[in-house]
Amino acid sequence: MDFRLDQDQRDLVRGVRELLAGRFGREALRAAVDGGGGRDGGGDGRLDRGLWKELGEAGFFALRLPEERGGVGLGLPEAVLVFEEAGRALVPGPLVATHVAAGSVRGAAEGAVVVTEVSPEGLVPWLEAADVVLGSAEGAVSVRSVDPLTPLHRVPGTGEWAPETVLLTAAEQVGTAAWCTDAAVAYATRREQFGQVIGGFQAVKHLCAGMLVRTELARAAVHGAAVTADPVEIAGAKLLADEAAVANARDCLQVHGGMGFTWEADVHLHLKRAWVRAALVLPGERAAEEVAAAL
Structure with a gap:
């Protein structure tokens, strides 16, 4: 069995990466952070509807809908490739919920409607920006989010996560890890210390090598779970992806040294988004319980 990406899949990844780089590159990311909550965290609930519409027109939300229903006609393996790129770019908004709802909520596939979902853990991201909320948000209370681009509300949590929601969130985590x-x-190849680039020091090499191993292990698990769609494999993939995203962000901060801890660096944004994703969708304790129960 060959799990390497075929040419169409590689073209899909390249196309999405170029789209996001052009529409939500670093300048747009920093503008969103500085204009949407900044250092106080949590954002102010504003969502770039223009970007949302462009994603819809590009087929981001309709990726898995059949062509006869106006979709792209691709599958879960292609969806995880797309969401990895979204995670890499730190695109804000309830991307996964809108994508999953594209077949049932009118306007979601085209990016004309923003859909969010109530977490079984009792959290709702982007509640005020959403046109449709899946689940009851009655009595929602705004809470401070560590991520300046993920406003959160808390409500009583019930229910279970759909496996596809867990898997696509794991794919976003792989994007952050990568x-x-x-x-x-x-940074290690251009930052010099003691007369040589820091990438030449063994300790820094070990950090970078460990990051690569975590990324590839999590990516393989996510890709494999996308092929099988097995809920237990998806839970395991989420565990690995959460670990890769959080640990890699921490190690990336370490490689950057004192500069990495400043507000102006982007590393902390990935760490904070990784924390939120890990807590919002199938947290590690519940994912571990699902895998353990299956074993």
């Missing part, structure tokens, strides 16, 4: 690896390596 971005952090690339950022650490790039």
Whole structure:
């Protein structure tokens, strides 16, 4: 069995990466952070509807809908590739919920409607920006979010996560893990200390190598779970992806040294988003319980 990406899948990844780089590159990311809550955290609930519409027109939300229903006609394996790129770019908004609802909520597939979902853990992201809320948000109370681009509300939590929601969130975590690896390596090859680039020091090499291993392990688990769609494999993939995203962001901060801890660096944004994703969708304790119960 060959799990390597075929040419169409590689073209899909390249196309999505170019789209996001052009529409939500670093300048747009920093503008969203500085204009949407900044250092106080949590954002102010504003969502870029223009970006949302462009994503819809590009087929981001309708990716898995059949062509006869106006979709792209692709599957879960292609969806995880797309959401990894969204995670790498730190695109804000309830992307997964809108994508999953594209077949049942009118306007979601086209990006004309923003859909969010009530977490079984009792959290709702982007409640005030959403046009449709899946689940009851009655009595929702705004809470401070560590991520400046993920406003949160708390409500009583009930129900279970759909496996596809868990898997696509794991794919976003892989995107953060990969971005952090690339950022650490790039910085290590240009930052000089004691007359040589820091990437030449063994300790820094070990950090970067560990980041690469975590990223590839999590990516393989996510890709494999996308092929099987097995709920237990998806829970295991989420565990690995959460670990890769959080640990890689921490190690990326370490490689960057004192500069990495400043507000102006982007590393902390990936760490904070990784924390929120890990807590919002199938937290590690519940994912571990699902895997353990299956074993």
